[in-house]
Amino acid sequence: MKKRLIQVFSSLMLVCLLSLIVGCQPSHEVSSNAKNNSTAASTLHDKKVNVAMANSAFSPETIHVAKGTTVTWKNDDPMPHTVTSKTGLFDSKDMESGKTFSYKFNKPGTYHYDCIYHPGMTGTVVVSDKSSPQTEKVKSTSSAKTSADSKDKIKPLGTGTAGEPKQPDALRLLPYKMENGYKVFHLNAEQVWWKVNDHKKVKSWAFNGSVPGPEIKVNQGDKVKIVVKNDLPEGTTVHWHGLDVPFKQDGSGGISQPDIKPGQTWTYKFTVKSPPGSYMYHSHPMKDMLKQEEMGLFGPFIVEPKGTGWKQVHPGYQDEYTLMVNDSPQFGYTINSLSYPATPVLPAKVGDKVLVHLINIGSMDHPMHLHGMHFQELSQDGSPLPSPVTMDTINTAPGTTYDLSFKADQPGKWLFHCHITQHTTDSSGNMSGMISMFDVKK
Ligand SMILES: [Cu+2]
Structure with a gap:
């Protein structure tokens, strides 16, 4: 009887152990579909992986896959999103609600992507050479080395914080959101590599990763709020060049405001009273203004006649x-x-x-x-x-x-x-x- 009991017990243990091992497989799949697990990285051995787009976020935000894996994104939000590679490798273009987009990753590497419409909606696919955990480890060491290389936090070529849509003049158009009657824009001062032409790549300080910074286009009479985040290693400000704004909004560092310290945010708020035409914005810190402008902290500010929609061409022009x-x-x-x-x-x-x-x-x-x-x-x-x-x-x-x-x-x-x-x-x-x-x- 005792012997039989031991037999039953040990076979039960075996079943438990087996189910634990088997249980590992689906657990990867669970994490790939996880709803709340937006930062957790998962190791996937499947050749197909899904990423959800919900509440203006990619879920999971980071996935680890083996090379040859096809990743499929699905837009579960009511508004359109895009899956746009930061390097231009893949681009879903507009994905209406319910639409999917797939891309097969054949080469190992780290692929950053975002939605061009939603600043902060970013994701990463880490593709390893093989799917074994050993390779994963090697890979993560080498990517750690890469981030150590970029100790000065210079973002890769062609990346922009907001990934704004590119215009034929090679400028990006800065999107905005309406909040309590204000057009709210976001500018991020950051370090990024910039490609001047095929032979010249330079370090730059840029608004939203591009030089010039994205074009701010408003209508005369608009009330605007521009939230500036400083991700540079030193203080900065933004001056609205040519726009007659109240003194407190002038953006002259040490004169109308203190410099915005690294890591800090400053909000400018004014009504656009200037006539339709061309203006600009550029950094105007207390110290090192010359350096900051030369490094690329400037962008165009265009005022259109009242009633002209955003992205619209100036009335009477093609x-x-x-x-x-x-x-x-x-x-x-x-x-x-x-x-x-x-x-x-x-x-x-x-x-x-x-x-x-x-x-x-x-x-x-x-x-x-x-x-x-x-x-x-x-x-x-x-x-x-x-x-x-x-x-x-x-x-x-x-x-x-x-x-x-x-x-x-x-x-x-x-x-x-x-x-x-x-x-x-x-x-x-x-x-x-x-x-x-x-x-x-x-
Ligand atoms: Cu000249």
Whole structure:
């Protein structure tokens, strides 16, 4: 009897042990579908893994998979999201509610992605070479080394905090949310690698990971709140250049406010009273203003007429582009911090009326010349000129903004470039630097 009892007991133990071992398998799956477990990383041996998109978050936020795994994202939210790789490797584009997107990860590595519409909605896929725990360990050591390499916390090339949608002029448009009658924008001052062209990668200090920072586009009369987070190693502020705001909102460090310390946030609040036109924002700290501007802490601020919707082209125009010219030692001679041939090619159709917001953030004059057509200077520093002047070259001065208008009346690839040849030629004599192009098609 006693012997029999022991037999039963030991077989029961065996069953328990077996079920424990087997239980490990589904537990991975559970964590891949976990609803609340947003930060936990899970090791997955499956070749298919699901990630949910709910409450504007990816769940799980981080997954570990073996190479060859297909990851499928599903949008469980009522609003559209995207799954957009920070390096441009994959992009779901708009995913309406209920839609799915899949991508097969064939190469080991760490893949960061986000939703272009929702700042902070980010996720990571860590792909290991093999699925064994041993490899996982090696992988995590090597990724620890990578983060040690970037001790100064410079984010990878092409990443932006908010991942704003890119415009044809290579700028990002900063999204906002309406809160109690205010358009609320978020700017994050951070360190990021920036690619000036295929041969030049530089360290930059950027708003939301891009230089220039994302374009803030508002309507005249809008009430705006701009929340600035400082992720730089030193204090900063943001000055609203050309916009007449109350003194407390001026953003001059040590004068109208203290510098925003590293890790801190500051909210600017004002009504946009300035006329429709081109303005900008840039850092204006008590200390090291020159360095901060040269490192890339600036962006365009465009005011549209009242009643014009966000993303809409200025009424009466078919195309609207913003170009920031710069000569900072960090980036060199650039347009939107890009050097030819990486500079934007701006599309237009024959007959289009084109509006150009031209801003000089550099410290030199740049006479910008248009081929094939003449333009009118409509306004300067946001103020409309009493009688617009027609010209083909406009000498832009540091800190000055211009609004130019022209009719694209014949097809062609029409250069728009600085006419100081040292700013458009490299040391080998090749075209480089401050050259952009309007591509006018029939
Ligand atoms: Cu120039």
